[in-house]
Every structure is written in C-alpha cells, then in structure tokens.
Amino acid sequence: MEPPVSQPQEQPPRPRSHTVTTTSSSFTANLSASSSTLAYDREFLRTLPGLLMVTEIVLGLLVWTLIAGTEYFLYPAFGWVMFVAVFYWVLTVFFLIIYMTMTYTRIPQVPWTTVGLCFNGSAFVLYLIAAIVDASSVTKELDSHNYNSWAASSFFAFVVTSCYAGNTYFSFISWQSRTLQ
Numbered sequence: 001m002e003p004p005v006s007q008p009q010e011q012p013p014r015p016r017s018h019t020v021t022t023t024s025s026s027f028t029a030n031l032s033a034s035s036s037t038l039a040y041d042r043e044f045l046r047t048l049p050g051l052l053m054v055t056e057i058v059l060g061l062l063v064w065t066l067i068a069g070t071e072y073f074l075y076p077a078f079g080w081v082m083f084v085a086v087f088y089w090v091l092t093v094f095f096l097i098i099y100m101t102m103t104y105t106r107i108p109q110v111p112w113t114t115v116g117l118c119f120n121g122s123a124f125v126l127y128l129i130a131a132i133v134d135a136s137s138v139t140k141e142l143d144s145h146n147y148n149s150w151a152a153s154s155f156f157a158f159v160v161t162s163c164y165a166g167n168t169y170f171s172f173i174s175w176q177s178r179t180l181q
Contacts, residue, residue, distance in 0.1 A: 039102040049170045053096050056123075056163045059156050060089040066153035067134075070146035077137040078150070081157065084130040088123045088164075095119065113178045117171040124164040131157035 044050040064085035072078035095116075098104055104112045135154040140147050 039105070041100055041102050044099050049167055050099070052163045052167045052170075053092060053099070056092050056160055056167070057089065057096065059160045059163070060085055060092065063153050063156045063160060064089060066149045066156070070149050072146075075137065077133050081130045081134045081137075081153070084126050085157070085160075088127065091119065092123075113171070113175040117168070117175045120164055120168040120171045124161060124168045127157065127161040127164050131161050 045054065064082055067078055067082050067085070070078075072082060104110070131154065134150070134157050138147065138150040138154055
C-alpha cells in the first residue's frame with residue numbers, strides 16, 4: 001500500500017507590493033502652499049503708488065457721489081461720467097486689496113506689471129475723457145440747482161485723472177524694468 005499522498009496545502013496569498021506614483025503640478029503646489037495664511041503689506045500705503053491709489057479711491061468716490069446726488073440720469077453726459085467713475089472706483093478698490101494682501105505673489109501666472117500698466121493707462125485716458133465731458137456739460141442754464149455739485153465733480157475728476165496719470169507713469173517704469181530683464 002502506498003503511503004497517503006499529502007495534498008499540498010494552499011498557502012494564503014501574499015500581499016502584493018504596490019508602487020504608487022504621485023505627481024503634482026506647480027500650480028497646485030503653489031496654491032496649497034500659499035493658501036494657508038494671508039499676508040498684509042502695510043508698507044504699500046507708504047509708497048507713492050499706494051498713496052495715489054488711496055487718493056484715487058477717496059476722490060473717485062467723491063466724483064460719483066457728487067453726481068449721484070443729482071438728476072444726472074436726465075443728461076447722458078453725466079451718465080458716462082458716472083459709468084467711468086464707478087467702474088474705475090470698484091476696480092481700484094479691487095487692486096488695492098490685491099496689493100495690500102499681496103495676492104499678486106500667489107498668482108504668478110498673471111503678468112501683474114502689464115495688468116497694472118493697462119489698468120492705469122486705460123483709467124487715465126477714460127477719466128480724462130470723462131473729466132472733459134463733465135466740465136463741458138456744467139452750465140447754469142442746464143440745471144442751476146445741480147450746478148455746484150456738477151462743478152465740484154468736474155474739479156475732482158481732473159484731480160483723479162492726474163492721480164491715474166501718476167500711477168500710469170509708475171506702472172510704466174515698473175513694466176519697463178521688468179521687460180528689460
């Protein structure tokens with residue numbers, strides 16, 4: 001008689017080794033690394049472009065509130081001035097927040113010097129047009145009740161225009177030095 005043949009016992013399966021490869025893009029690495037804290041650059045307000053930006057916000061607000069307190073909607077020229085004043089006031093507040101929180105360092109894909117130059121240049125040109133339209137539309141014959149508000153808004157529109165001209169100059173210098181590198 002033959003000895004009983006022992007059946008090979010099944011061994012439990014061994015765990016297989018797994019190789020996991022991970023990749024990350026520079027965008028997600030920058031986003032996750034930079035979203036932990038918000039920086040605050042209080043020194044920006046001490047620079048000449050920062051002071052000009054605050055002046056643009058304060059006097060720009062004055063321009064459109066002086067017009068908004070009147071029946072400007074009856075006169076299309078003042079509607080244009082309101083559009084330019086409110087549009088650039090909102091964008092200037094937006095850019096001030098970007099500069100104060102140093103958000104521009106967290107989004108390096110955006111060419112901030114070019115954006116700043118285009119923004120300030122367009123603000124200068126359109127504010128200059130709006131200030132000229134504002135000044136040429138102010139007459140006592142049009143509406144004597146609103147004359148002082150419109151005249152004051154015209155004066156402040158020219159002051160804001162000069163602030164945007166100054167910031168356009170500083171943006172151009174920054175853009176030029178960046179493109180020469």
